[in-house]
Amino acid sequence: MIRAHSVETVRAAEAAAMAQLPEGELMSRAALGLAEVAAARLADTEGTTVVGLVGAGDNGGDTLYAVAHLAETGFACAVVLVPPSGRSGVHVGGLESAEVAGVMVHVAADGAAAAADVVAEADLVLDGIVGIGGRPGLRPEAARLVDAVDDDAWVIAVDLASGLDPAGEEGEDDAVWADETVTFGTPKPVHLLPAGEAATGRLTVVDIGVDLAEAPAAVERLTWDDVVDLWPVPGSGDDKYSRGVLGVVAGSEAYPGAAVLCTTSAAEAGVGMLRYVGTPTPVGLVHQAVPEAVVGDGRVQAWAVGPGLDTEADDERSRAQLEAARAALASDLPVVVDAGGLALVEGRRTAPTVLTPHAGELARLLNRLETRSAGTADGNHGAPVTSAGESRGRRPVTGPADGDEGDRHEVTADDVKGDPLGHARRLVALTGATVLLKGATTLVVTDGEPVRSQADAPPWLATAGAGDVLSGVIGALLAAGLTPHDAASLGALVHGVTADRVSGGGPLRALAVAHGIRPTVRDLLARGRSAPG
Ligand SMILES: NC(=O)C1=CN([C@@H]2O[C@H](COP(=O)(O)OP(=O)(O)OC[C@H]3O[C@@H](n4cnc5c(N)ncnc54)[C@H](O)[C@@H]3O)[C@@H](O)[C@H]2O)[C@@H](O)CC1
Numbered sequence: 001m002i003r004a005h006s007v008e009t010v011r012a013a014e015a016a017a018m019a020q021l022p023e024g025e026l027m028s029r030a031a032l033g034l035a036e037v038a039a040a041r042l043a044d045t046e047g048t049t050v051v052g053l054v055g056a057g058d059n060g061g062d063t064l065y066a067v068a069h070l071a072e073t074g075f076a077c078a079v080v081l082v083p084p085s086g087r088s089g090v091h092v093g094g095l096e097s098a099e100v101a102g103v104m105v106h107v108a109a110d111g112a113a114a115a116a117d118v119v120a121e122a123d124l125v126l127d128g129i130v131g132i133g134g135r136p137g138l139r140p141e142a143a144r145l146v147d148a149v150d151d152d153a154w155v156i157a158v159d160l161a162s163g164l165d166p167a168g169e170e171g172e173d174d175a176v177w178a179d180e181t182v183t184f185g186t187p188k189p190v191h192l193l194p195a196g197e198a199a200t201g202r203l204t205v206v207d208i209g210v211d212l213a214e215a216p217a218a219v220e221r222l223t224w225d226d227v228v229d230l231w232p233v234p235g236s237g238d239d240k241y242s243r244g245v246l247g248v249v250a251g252s253e254a255y256p257g258a259a260v261l262c263t264t265s266a267a268e269a270g271v272g273m274l275r276y277v278g279t280p281t282p283v284g285l286v287h288q289a290v291p292e293a294v295v296g297d298g299r300v301q302a303w304a305v306g307p308g309l310d311t312e313a314d315d316e317r318s319r320a321q322l323e324a325a326r327a328a329l330a331s332d333l334p335v336v337v338d339a340g341g342l343a344l345v346e347g348r349r350t351a352p353t354v355l356t357p358h359a360g361e362l363a364r365l366l367n368r369l370e371t372r373s374a375g376t377a378d379g380n381h382g383a384p385v386t387s388a389g390e391s392r393g394r395r396p397v398t399g400p401a402d403g404d405e406g407d408r409h410e411v412t413a414d415d416v417k418g419d420p421l422g423h424a425r426r427l428v429a430l431t432g433a434t435v436l437l438k439g440a441t442t443l444v445v446t447d448g449e450p451v452r453s454q455a456d457a458p459p460w461l462a463t464a465g466a467g468d469v470l471s472g473v474i475g476a477l478l479a480a481g482l483t484p485h486d487a488a489s490l491g492a493l494v495h496g497v498t499a500d501r502v503s504g505g506g507p508l509r510a511l512a513v514a515h516g517i518r519p520t521v522r523d524l525l526a527r528g529r530s531a532p533g
């Protein structure tokens with residue numbers, strides 16, 4: 001598992017480490033590690049020239065010492081001091097060390113065009129403008145220098161790409177776009193969250209001897225190795241019931257294929273037994289595609305509700321199916337809810353619940369539940385969801401207290417894409433559920449747990465039916481007894497890795513991903529068995 005720690009946790013751990021070490025030791029380790037990575041990249045790209053962009057804080061200090069090392073190694077090195085106060089604004093020891101090593105020192109404020117020319121010459125650029133002490137955004141003079149970087153230069157962000165919010169909460173367009181980020185001690189949230197992941201590039205962690213093993217993580221990412229620890233592997237005493245029975249309420253006369261995709265992926269994920277509840281057309285298809293499934297209601301350990309469900313259909317068989325979906329949501333069993341099922345969510349369930357919206361579905365759900373919640377807070381009407389003010393990171397609801405929607409801001413899919421984590425947290429606060437928000441980086445948010453962030457899938461996975469497959473995998477894992485947080489994040493990992501294998505760099509289809517789940521899980525488990533120790 002990759003664990004990212006908050007700025008506060010990192011600063012506390014660094015302070016504890018520094019108290020035991022000679023002054024400047026941590027910075028010196030950070031700078032040496034940074035210089036080693038930079039030298040390796042220069043060797044790979046046959047580059048010879050280095051420019052460091054140096055801000056006022058210790059991030060600039062790391063950069064100055066690293067550039068000094070590179071100059072001593074024989075590279076042609078320069079730095080551009082970015083602070084408006086020039087030399088007097090930067091790390092004194094670092095600047096001295098760079099000058100002694102023969103690094104050319106330029107001050108941005110003295111001549112912006114000349115400084116930009118120096119930057120444009122570099123094969124490798126170290127971005128040391130700001131690190132974990134930075135506020136989002138770049139000052140105009142820094143932005144101009146960053147714009148001058150040659151397209152072919154290798155850009156290494158020191159600790160994090162300057163301009164990004166270190167916490168990864170606020171999106172920021174005005175930031176360095178790095179090929180690689182060299183961070184110290186531990187990843188920071190920004191490296192793993194949608195707001196910063198793309199600008200971070202490849203992430204390299206340099207060990208500086210700061211111990212964060214016991215410190216609580218802010219963001220986690222499951223890796224292939226976690227599959228062995230988390231995947232439910234049957235023992236000799238297991239039978240199909242003890243391994244977990246999943247009930248699937250999915251598909252409809254309008255969208256019958258979703259039933260096939262969801263049940264196929266649950267079967268491929270190795271669920272103990274499958275029950276399927278649907279209308280005649282998808283029932284016929286499921287009979288053919290997944291003969292293992294038993295059609296009809298019955299005892300289950302978990303439900304998957306919603307893929308391809310048609311909540312508008314009004315014939316007798318459809319009403320019976322929707323009744324089964326509502327009964328599943330009203331039960332005390334774990335449920336994963338997707339697509340059409342999200343329209344049936346009325347608020348808080350006490351049993352384990354995973355909601356798997358994409359941005360548009362999350363926006364619709366927030367609008368519906370928050371309107372209701374505003375009414376409930378005033379004692380007027382609505383489901384027993386939480387009061388409007390409880391959620392973390394949410395915008396205030398501006399509607400009048402009588403529950404009238406008034407000028408209340410309607411959340412849009414673009415709002416969710418602009419602040420995915422904040423909006424996912426809003427839905428967690430309203431429902432108490434685990435929210436899996438789909439995207440290039442999929443977020444799994446549960447109250448009281450570190451956010452899980454998975455980025456395993458290729459863009460080819462953005463295709464119809466992919467979500468139906470994901471629901472089946474998560475349902476199988478819930479039925480086997482995993483927590484919603486583990487089931488959702490492990491499901492996202494396996495879904496993404498499978499898609500990557502199936503794609504092989506080209507198009508994929510959802511049914512192929514469903515059929516790829518079984519060999520992917522097998523291979524990931526085999527990897528763990530063959531790993532040393
Ligand atoms: N604390 C430690 O023990 C260690 C810290 N290290 C480095 O120190 C960094 C943190 O250093 P600092 O706390 O000095 O903070 P930073 O170097 O991240 O930046 C703080 C300075 O930048 C200015 N600033 C903030 N936002 C800005 C913006 N958007 N544009 C321009 N200037 C801005 C601030 O006014 C302040 O002067 C880490 O990111 C890491 O690179 C490493 O040396 C490892 C050890």
Ligand SMILES: [K+]
Pocket residue numbers: 059127128129130131157158159160161162
């Ligand atoms: K930086």
